Amino acid sequence: MESSMPKMRQQVARQLNLWLQMRPVPPEKGKKYTDKIISGKHDDWVFQLAESFRSQSQDLFASSDDAEGSSSDEIQLPDTATLLLAEDVKELTETNALRKGNARISKDAKDVAARLGTDRKQANMTNEKIEFVAAIQPYSPCMVPLNDLKKIKLADLTEETHHRGSALVVKRHGAILPGRVTTVGAVEDEEGEVEDIELHLASAYSGEHFLSQGQCFAIKEPYFTIRRDNVTTIRVDHPSDIVAVKSNDPRDHKSATEWKDTGNSFFSSKEHRKARESYLAALSAADKTEQPLKMVTLRNLARVDLELGRYDEACEKALASVSDANDSTVARSHVTAYYRAARASYLLGDFEKAAKLFRELLKMDSNDADGKRELERVEARMAERDLGQYNFEKLTTISLRDPRLDAATYASRVRVDRSAIGGRGLVAAQAFEIGDLVLCEKAYCTTFASDKDSFLAWKLHNGKLSTASSVSSFWKQIVLKLSNNPSTLEKATTLEGDYAGIGTEHIIADNMTVVDAFQIHSAIERNTFGIPTPVKGQRNKPFGYTAENVSKKPLGDNVGLFSIAAMTNHSCVPNTRKIFVGDLLLLRATRTISKGEEILHAYVQTDAGVQARRQLLESTWHFLCSCKMCLAQEKESRERSKHRDMLSKRVDELAKAISSGSAGEPELAEAEALIKRVKGLYEQDIYKSLPRTAPLPLQVALAQHRLRRGQSAKCIAVLTELFDMLGWSFSLNNSKVTLSRKEGCETDLVPDVVETLVGLGATQRKSGKSSQADQVENLARKLYLSLNGVPNGWDQLLKSKS
Ligand SMILES: C[S@@+](CC[C@H](N)C(=O)[O-])C[C@H]1O[C@@H](n2cnc3c(N)ncnc32)[C@H](O)[C@@H]1O
Incomplete structure (x- = not known):
């Protein structure tokens, strides 16, 4: 283990370096942290890494806040969970190889409980550490119903394997330690045998519920393995591998009405999962004579499913509740049922179905205010969907x-x-x-760093430590959303990834949709988008809103699918x-x-x-x-690009001087010469119509300067050359204004260019060239939209220049 440490440190340092390159953190700060890791002053170098990330994060926010003059003490560090290191994985593999074929050693229940108690103390003590997630060798979820599996006992777990074709029925033993990444605890079987259990990310939602309830549950095809601390454990990664088992406890035998009432009180106290289970129990306890009760329960189930984000079922259950003519409160309850089914369809994005159901509802009660309001909402969504009619100002x-x-x-x-x-x-x-x-x-799904349940985790995957990000909570969220709404499965299962998993098939077992947590992990690794956070006082769009009412930038990333x-x-x-x-x-x-x-x-x-x-x-x-x-830059000689980099300092200095008004004629002449020089450093044959951005700051400053001086013709000449350098062909003469380009580019156009065009339009208007002014403004507006995304701020910009 010792010998591979420097190599590991370097690997981590490389990862951290790469990550830092992508962040707005000064390079010298980044270097400080990576040097720390490489020199590895402490044995526990990963702890040091976590610590350096912590301080680095604080610095990162301190530096962005400093600029705005606010304090950095607003930063909240996330909670923690499990720490699993690369070396541990290696060690585990070796230990596991030794274990194969050996009998499971029975555990002393008291020891397990005592250990969990100690773990709890430790977990509290280390509450400030960043969590680690280790992506293990992926394995498939169980795809068969519980009844088709052979029941085994804890004593039958003899090998470090997935126990395909078998299932264990267990319940909680002693305390559990719920974590955001991993929940640990112990379970016991009918024989009183005890074993540790670990529920990882995706499985945590369902698993934690069963564990905290002390309810019997089955673990399908249990994965018996060894933890980093050499303790044997059952590991669960897929949510559908855990199934509720009917209780034999006589106290749990209630009538359908009692179950329904229990469900209602859980609903009142916002214990939605418990409410759902009670309603399901009511439905299975109800006999044929209790149709009205069944219908009420189905409607209540739809309501709780809406709360739990289970829209497919909410819609199905609500509609199932309208088929009974014996219901004494038929008319009103049907309106309620249609409302719930329509809302569920809306939340699934099925606007056609939602509109149809709301219209049915209004046929039953044309005065229903909620129905009317919601139908209008659906129609607004349909206009957006069909015509792209958005109110971006309002949405922003x-x-x-x-x-x-x-x-x-x-x-x-x-x-x-x-x-x-x-x-x-x-x-x-x-x-x-x-x-x-x-x-x-x-x-389809997002996790924002500011979400209450968002958390950070360093991710260890294929022996590589990747960036600390909120992607881990995103993974958890997305698996839950897919499991809850099988009709949306293909939103993630059809995406490209490295691990095909169970593919695109809809598999249902024990009334649950099987979601392969590892497949989803792989898909989101390749397909997730980072979403920038608006930061107080900072423009997060070229022109757009300044985020005045965003008081702090939360730690972590915003991500979306x-x-x-x-x-x-x-x-x-x-x-x-x-x-x-x-x-x-x-x-x-x-x-x-x-x-x-x-x-x-x-x-x-x-750039x-x-x-x-x-x-x-x-x-x-x-x-x-x-x-x-890439092909052009690959062909280009390094000397030329180095030379351009060297000149960039003078480009910036002159641009600053011209913008501040401190530049005289000699500086203006130097600026023009410098633009020519930098331009000459791009090989025409290689770049052709590709953007060449090195002289851009100087060209922008010069164009603005000419405009301020009322030298429209000179301004147009600078703009024409500027656009040419960016790969555009720009022409502005008395009769026509045109702008077109062969290649696009995400970052070349700067807001100042568009502002200069707007200013030019205003000057033309003042000098009576109103048709040309219209054309220039129209063009500027297109560029504004392409740059800013939304029209917000355009009218103000136009007004400010007129
Ligand atoms: C977000 S997906 C894009 C959609 C993908 N092509 C698909 O079939 O699902 C990203 C993947 O597309 C492929 N890809 C994207 N841009 C590419 C490019 N310029 N050249 C080659 N492959 C590219 C790579 O395999 C990459 O991992």
């Missing part, structure tokens, strides 16, 4: 309070097809102009730019796109060097980027 404001927006997906302008670049791709179903909305997609946008392949010179409004992802065209052309966006920041971009693309998405920009 709402998103600052609650990023999960009530909005529909608009995807009719694109289709999924085979791609010439790789696998499937998103293709334009129509032609687009610069700034056009190509796609607006509502996330957008299944349509996930089909988009990458290019470093993409034809769309992505912008987020809450949990909506917008793709705007950055150049004209023809019908049938593949839609591309940039997975990484395109990073070609090597850094390629490295990141390869490590996360496993492909070598061969877009035009």
Whole structure:
């Protein structure tokens, strides 16, 4: 173990370095932390890493807050759970190899309980550590019903294996330690044998419930293994591997009415899972004569399923409750049932069904205010879905309070097809102009760092320690959402990943949808989008809102799954730019796109060097980027790019001087010469129409300067050259204004360019050239939209320049 430590440290340092490259943290700070890890002053180097991440995170936020003059003491560190290290995994594999075929050693129940008590104390003591998740060798969930499995006992667990074809029936023994990543505890079987149990991420929701209830449950095809501390344990990773078992306890024998009433009181106290189980028990206890009771219970079940996010079932149960004519309160209860079924359909995004059900409801009671309001809501979603009619101003404001927006997906302008670049791709179903909305997609699932139940975890996967992020809680959320709503399974199961798992099949066993937690993990690794957080006082969009009412930036990332946008392949010179409004992802065209052309966006920041971009693309998405920009930059001599980098300092200095008004004629002449020099350092043959951004800051400053001086013609000349450098062909003469480009780019255009155009339009208007002014403004508006995503702030910008 000792000998491999330096290597491991370097690996971790590399990972951390890569991560830091992508963050707004000064390089010297990043280096400090990676050096610490490499030198490894303490034996427990991972603890040191966690600590350095902690301080690094604080520094990160301190540095962003400093700029705004606020304090960093607002940072909240997350709770913790399990620590499982690379070395442990290696050690485990070795120990397990030794164990194979040996008999399980019976555990002393008192010892287990005592150990759990100690663990609890330790868990509390280490409450400030960042959690670790270890992705183990994936294994399949059980796909057969409990009745088809052979019942075994704890004493039958003899090998470190998955015990396919068997099931254990157990209940909790002693305390449990619920964690966000892993819940540990002990279970006992009928024979009084005791064994440890670990419920990991996805299985924690269902498992914790059974454990905390002390209720009997079955573990299908139990995975018996050895923990890092050499303790044997049953490990559960898939939620559907845990099944409730009917209790034989006479105290649990109640009438259908009693169960229903119990369910109602659990519902009142917001104990929704317990309420659901009670209603289910009521349904199985009810006999044929109790039809009205069954109908009421079904409606109540639909209500609790809505609360639990189980929309498929909520809809089904609500509709099942309207089939009985003997119900004495038929009319009113049918309205309630339709309302619940319609709401569930709405929340599943099935607006057709929702509208149909609300209309049925209004036929029964045309005055129902809730029904009317909800039907209007559905119709608004349909307009968004069919016509792309969004009120982005309003949505942006709402998103600052609650990023999960009530909005529909608009995807009719694109289709999924085979791609010439790789696998499937998103293709334009129509032609687009610069700034056009190509796609607006509502996330299937999101985790925001500010969510109450979001947590951070360092992830250990295939021996590599990857970034600390909220993706772990996202994984947990998404598996839950898929299990709860089988009709939405393909939102994640059809996505590309490294581990195929159980594929796209809908498998139901014991009334539960089987979701392969490892398959989903693999799919989200490749397909998750990071969503930027608006930070107080910082523009998180080129022009857009400043996030005045966001008081602090929470620790961690915001992530979302957008299944349509996930089909988009990458290019470093993409034809769309992505912008987020809450949990909506917008793709705007950055150049004209023809019908049938593949839609591309940039997975990484395109202003990073070609090597850094390629490295990141390869490590996360496993492909070598061969877009035009990568090929050009690969061909270019390093001397030329180094030379440009050297000149960039002077470019920035001069740009600053010109913008502040302190530059005189000599500086202006130097600026013009420098632009020519930098331009000459790009090889024309290699770059052709690709963006060349090195002189951009100086060109922008110069164009603005000319405009301020009222030198419109000179301003137009600078702008024409600037656009040419960015790969655009721009022409502005007395009769016509045109702008077009062959290649797109996500990060080349800066807001200042658009502002200069707006200013130019205003100058033209003042000098009586109103038709030309209209054209310039129209063009500026398109660029504004392509850059900003939403029209917010455009009117103010126009007014400020007029
Ligand atoms: C988010 S998915 C995009 C959709 C994917 N092509 C599919 O069929 O599901 C990302 C994966 O697409 C492929 N991909 C994306 N951009 C690519 C590119 N420029 N060149 C080659 N493969 C690419 C890689 O396999 C990558 O891991």
